[in-house]
Amino acid sequence: MMQDLTIEGFSVPAGERARGQISALELADGSSVQLPLVLINGAKPGPRIYIGAGIHGDEVNGIALVNRALAAIDPKTLSGSIVCCPVQQPLALLADHRLPISQYLKSPLDQAPTDAWTCFPGDPQGNIAQVMAATLFRLISQCDAALDVHTPTRGGRYVPIAILPHMNLGEPAREAERMAQLLGTGWIMRGDKGMYVSDGILCVEATKAGIPGFTFEIGEGGRLEEDQVAIGAQCVANLLIGLGMIEGDQVPPAETHVMRDFLGLRANRGGLLITERALGEAVKAGDVLCRIFNVYGDEVEVVSAPEDGLLVRTTTLGSVSKGERVATLGLL
Ligand SMILES: [Zn+2]
Structure with missing residues (x-):
């Protein structure tokens, strides 16, 4: 008998899916910032994967592609479970900007750091970015692996690329690399310097905490691109197939460039x-x-x-x- 997926006060029976919201912080008008969640509990045992998108508010390809990938999953045949937050920083989505820019304009000093993506594992007593990161990290910490989906900010366009945490993070980093191969984008960055491998980045801190994670960048910021959404959704499916969570045929890339x-x-x-x-x-x-x-x-x-x-x-x-x-x- 499979157990319920119990997280953040939600309880999803085996073989079912649910949507929910968790309150992340309170705004000046008394409204709260609600993080949307998609919870899918498979009928069979397996890993629990965290999938996040939209931590930058102009990265809508990521939101669309995780939704498409998850819509295709039948919880009755899923092995393991999925905890997805398709919009990891709703204030930034409202601003249609990489950052929740209105908060920054209001109070540049108090709102720095402004980017939750760089503030992991976060601080529940910190500023907005740090509180958001802490809330997300609480979710991630209850999972076995993490995928964080991005596009560049507006004005940039990436090939579909898996960007790994630093390989000096031991076995979880090696597992992250294995997952990046399974994603099957054809492009893997395995670097040891720069922003993506720095302390505070979501996948870096997850991997440090023993939860293998990596960043997936695809397409252009500020645009919703059907071709990129389709490619990205297939890549997520490739990963879940590779992890043994769903059935299906992976669509491998013609070749993989490891940079x-x-x-x-x-x-x-x-x-x-x-x-x-x-x-x-x-x-x-x-x-x-x-x-x-x-x-x-x-x-x-x-x-x-x-x-x-x-x-x-x-x-x-x-x-x-x-x-x-x-x-x-x-x-x-
Ligand atoms: Zn981003």
């Missing part, structure tokens, strides 16, 4: 940005990636690849200032 570092390239001049290479293309040192034109139409900068790499992230903004990122290479 060791990101190389972000920034504009030295301001102007209109034209990207000449396709997202995902392999480029050689010296290849032209982008051109920048001033407001009179004169070409003022040619951005070339400083070394061989894969164009894993493009800038979709039409104009850039000096110092803004124009492309990111993944280095093999």
